[in-house]
Amino acid sequence: MRTRLRGWGGVGAMAVLCALALAFVMLLPRTQAHPAAGAAPAGRSLVTGSPARADDCEEPSAQNRTPPPSGADGPTIDAIKARKGDRRKLIVGIDQNSYRWGYRNPGTEGAELEGFDIDLVRRIAKDILGSPDDVQFKAIPTSQRIPAIQDGTVDMVVRTMTITCDRLRDVAFSAPYFKTGQQLLVPDASGIKGYDRTLAGKKVCTAAGSTAYGKLKADLERKALPATTDFSATVPNQLDCLVRLQLGEADAVVTDGALAASQAAQDPTVKVLGKPFTTEYYGVAMKKDATDLVRRVNRVLVDYRADGWQASYDKWLSATLGEDARSSRPPAPKYLRES
Amino acid sequence: MTQPPQSRAAFAPPVTTAIPAQRGPSGLPPARRTAFAEGAERLRDAATTEPGRLRVIGAVLALLVVAFGAVTAWQSGERATAADDVLTRSQPLSSGAAAIYRSLADANTAASTGFLAGPRESAANRERYEEDIRTAASGLVRAAADTEPGSASEATVRKLNRLLPEYKGLVERARVYNRQGYPVGGAYLRYANEKMQTEMLPAAQDLYTKENQRLDADYADATPYPWAAIALGLLALAALGLAQYRDFRRTNRVLNHGLVAASAATVVVLLWLVVGHTVARSGLFGSYEHGIRSLNVLHNAQIAALKARGNENLSLVARGAETVEVNGTKQDAYYYAFDRDLAALDARLTEARRLADDARGGAPVDSALDDTAEWKKRHGTARTEDERGNYQRALDQVIGADDTTGAAFDGVDGSLTRALGHEQTEFDRAAADGRDAMAGLPEGAAVLGVLGAAGAVYGIGRRLSEYR
Numbered sequence: 001m002r003t004r005l006r007g008w009g010g011v012g013a014m015a016v017l018c019a020l021a022l023a024f025v026m027l028l029p030r031t032q033a034h035p036a037a038g039a040a041p042a043g044r045s046l047v048t049g050s051p052a053r054a055d056d057c058e059e060p061s062a063q064n065r066t067p068p069p070s071g072a073d074g075p076t077i078d079a080i081k082a083r084k085g086d087r088r089k090l091i092v093g094i095d096q097n098s099y100r101w102g103y104r105n106p107g108t109e110g111a112e113l114e115g116f117d118i119d120l121v122r123r124i125a126k127d128i129l130g131s132p133d134d135v136q137f138k139a140i141p142t143s144q145r146i147p148a149i150q151d152g153t154v155d156m157v158v159r160t161m162t163i164t165c166d167r168l169r170d171v172a173f174s175a176p177y178f179k180t181g182q183q184l185l186v187p188d189a190s191g192i193k194g195y196d197r198t199l200a201g202k203k204v205c206t207a208a209g210s211t212a213y214g215k216l217k218a219d220l221e222r223k224a225l226p227a228t229t230d231f232s233a234t235v236p237n238q239l240d241c242l243v244r245l246q247l248g249e250a251d252a253v254v255t256d257g258a259l260a261a262s263q264a265a266q267d268p269t270v271k272v273l274g275k276p277f278t279t280e281y282y283g284v285a286m287k288k289d290a291t292d293l294v295r296r297v298n299r300v301l302v303d304y305r306a307d308g309w310q311a312s313y314d315k316w317l318s319a320t321l322g323e324d325a326r327s328s329r330p331p332a333p334k335y336l337r338e339s
Numbered sequence: 340m341t342q343p344p345q346s347r348a349a350f351a352p353p354v355t356t357a358i359p360a361q362r363g364p365s366g367l368p369p370a371r372r373t374a375f376a377e378g379a380e381r382l383r384d385a386a387t388t389e390p391g392r393l394r395v396i397g398a399v400l401a402l403l404v405v406a407f408g409a410v411t412a413w414q415s416g417e418r419a420t421a422a423d424d425v426l427t428r429s430q431p432l433s434s435g436a437a438a439i440y441r442s443l444a445d446a447n448t449a450a451s452t453g454f455l456a457g458p459r460e461s462a463a464n465r466e467r468y469e470e471d472i473r474t475a476a477s478g479l480v481r482a483a484a485d486t487e488p489g490s491a492s493e494a495t496v497r498k499l500n501r502l503l504p505e506y507k508g509l510v511e512r513a514r515v516y517n518r519q520g521y522p523v524g525g526a527y528l529r530y531a532n533e534k535m536q537t538e539m540l541p542a543a544q545d546l547y548t549k550e551n552q553r554l555d556a557d558y559a560d561a562t563p564y565p566w567a568a569i570a571l572g573l574l575a576l577a578a579l580g581l582a583q584y585r586d587f588r589r590t591n592r593v594l595n596h597g598l599v600a601a602s603a604a605t606v607v608v609l610l611w612l613v614v615g616h617t618v619a620r621s622g623l624f625g626s627y628e629h630g631i632r633s634l635n636v637l638h639n640a641q642i643a644a645l646k647a648r649g650n651e652n653l654s655l656v657a658r659g660a661e662t663v664e665v666n667g668t669k670q671d672a673y674y675y676a677f678d679r680d681l682a683a684l685d686a687r688l689t690e691a692r693r694l695a696d697d698a699r700g701g702a703p704v705d706s707a708l709d710d711t712a713e714w715k716k717r718h719g720t721a722r723t724e725d726e727r728g729n730y731q732r733a734l735d736q737v738i739g740a741d742d743t744t745g746a747a748f749d750g751v752d753g754s755l756t757r758a759l760g761h762e763q764t765e766f767d768r769a770a771a772d773g774r775d776a777m778a779g780l781p782e783g784a785a786v787l788g789v790l791g792a793a794g795a796v797y798g799i800g801r802r803l804s805e806y807r
Binding site (some may be wrong): 239267 | 518662728
């Protein structure tokens with residue numbers, strides 16, 4: 001009896017192995033047909049997959065579609081300055097969940113908002129209204145960044161927001177203030193080896209409305225990702241992905257390298273995998289017709305890059321992104337937007 | 340009971356005038372008649388003679404009185420059991436379910452307060468959270484013991500039992516990360532809050548609704564008049580009266596002791612039944628009007644207060660992250676919910692004030708109304724600060740040291756707990772009065788029914804013996 005069972009077990013195992021091998025062979029040509037693996041050079045070949053449009057915006061140069069800097073006031077800035085009394089504040093959409101970017105530090109009295117984005121906000125507020133404290137922060141979920149700008153809930157969004165052609169249709173961006181790219185975050189013991197076929201059958205977590213989600217969707221459509229990769233469950237904030245990862249409800253997280261590093265900094269048992277597989281630039285987003293404000297922010301950024309950026313990087317990001325800031329510093333801006 | 344049939348079998352046939360009629364058929368060969376036909380004929384013959392009629396009358400009277408006693412015992416026993424269930428089973432379970440809901444909502448509010456306070460979280464707040472979790476856990480154990488296996492309530496209790504440790508685990512993780520200064524703590528708290536709002540509180544609400552349905556069903560079983568018993572009682576009385584009237588017409592005797600005793604027993608049971616039930620009903624209706632109604636309104640008021648406090652906290656945790664569109668304008672989702680909760684609290688308190696029928700019940704509701712007004716005022720100040728971007732000042736106004744919205748909320752909550760205690764006492768007293776009004780009725784009805792039947796049989800037996 002026992003030997004017979006063992007015999008059947010052997011046959012079963014053989015059958016399973018055969019099926020696995022067959023599946024492997026059939027999947028192999030698909031995943032290798034596209035240069036989607038992490039080894040590919042970042043840049044032109046790895047656009048986020050939004051379709052080409054008539055307004056000739058192309059992803060690798062989307063960050064250049066911003067007007068030249070200017071210190072002149074215009075209608076938008078006048079309206080902000082005209083706010084009365086306690087309300088004379090710059091209203092800025094930020095995140096309070098991005099460690100070292102914009103977060104409430106529970107260790108400080110009153111749990112102050114801190115981080116790289118917050119430093120930049122205070123610099124802009126000081127330039128426009130005179131004091132770095134003339135700010136009203138509004139926490140905004142990833143998916144609400146554009147609606148909040150469009151309906152005037154906030155004057156601007158400084159919230160690790162990637163400049164893309166898609167978003168440029170709805171809002172205006174400043175010149176880039178940070179360079180990053182999508183990366184994978186996985187538990188130490190994960191079988192996932194990179195942004196490749198090892199994602200087959202795995203649950204990948206992204207924030208709703210993020211560039212990470214757009215990238216995954218585009219890559220699945222052009223079959224650069226295994227069809228069984230499941231990224232259907234999205235969360236309001238990239239940090240919620242770390243919760244899902246720790247609870248075992250997700251196998252991997254895709255998010256900007258800058259944010260992946262800040263997640264890894266909160267949990268020593270997860271790691272950021274390989275090199276970024278896209279190139280993205282963060283910009284300050286504003287209303288599409290608020291050109292005076294955009295030009296003003298661009299002027300602030302010119303000063304900030306020369307004095308302030310490095311100090312803020314050292315304070316907040318060097319611990320998680322490395323002492324060398326070169327890979328994070330955006331290239332010299334080009335101002336290719338006419339108005 | 341055994342006497343009348345004996346006398347009938349031993350003495351009746353020789354004295355009756357119907358002897359020939361009875362003897363005639365028996366002279367025929369017995370094998371040709373069925374037992375049924377023979378019995379029917381004998382009955383017909385018996386009914387046509389006076390002793391035969393008396394026997395039939397005696398049997399009917401005894402049967403009616405015994406049936407009256409039995410039905411009374413059965414119907415009032417059923418109602419007494421239901422009344423006891425109202426007092427000792429379904430109302431405590433309904434209260435228990437409300438307490439589970441309250442402690443869960445309160446724990447969630449305490450957790451968000453703790454998160455807002457960060458490192459300044461007070462020991463009192465932490466203890467409040469722990470106490471809430473303990474209350475919810477022991478409430479669930481009690482609810483589990485009282486639900487029927489396989490029922491929907493049991494499934495709900497099981498679900499809550501599974502979710503409670505999950506929720507607690509998430510909050511603990513949030514705390515640990517919060518202490519280390521990592522924002523992922525906030526993400527855990529949001530996740531815990533989502534679990535509470537979308538799974539646990541709806542389940543607790545469901546349990547409360549089901550227990551209230553059970554309470555209503557017990558009330559419905561305890562309060563209807565026992566019409567069958569009353570009708571039988573009247574019928575028995577009428578039959579006894581007719582029998583005595585017939586007796587009087589035939590013999591000119593005014594009193595037949597047995598029949599009078601039977602009538603008296605029937606009247607006593609009937610009065611006891613009607614009066615006992617009327618008193619019990621008024622007690623039970625009173626316990627519903629003055630107890631259950633007030634308790635429900637106060638429970639709802641307390642839940643509205645808890646929800647309002649939770650939304651007030653979350654508006655500061657979320658910092659405008661969630662908006663809703665109302666009449667074309669965007670509003671902060673949590674502030675909008677707060678306004679609705681506070682309006683509900685106001686309405687419930689006003690209703691509770693109307694229902695409170697004495698000074699001791701009205702005083703805590705009055706003080707809750709005052710605190711609600713104060714809360715609204717302070718909240719307005721805090722919200723103005725928040726909307727002007729003075730987050731820290733808004734935070735101080737909500738969870739700070741003095742004159743905070745938190746203190747006003749605590750005032751409302753404390754007053755409501757006192758009012759609930761008072762109404763619970765009122766309910767217990769009225770419902771116990773109602774239940775006790777029927778005490779002894781089932782047993783008494785049974786005993787008196789038997790005695791009454793014996794009296795009827797005895798009275799008829801006395802008349803029969805005159806034919807000896």
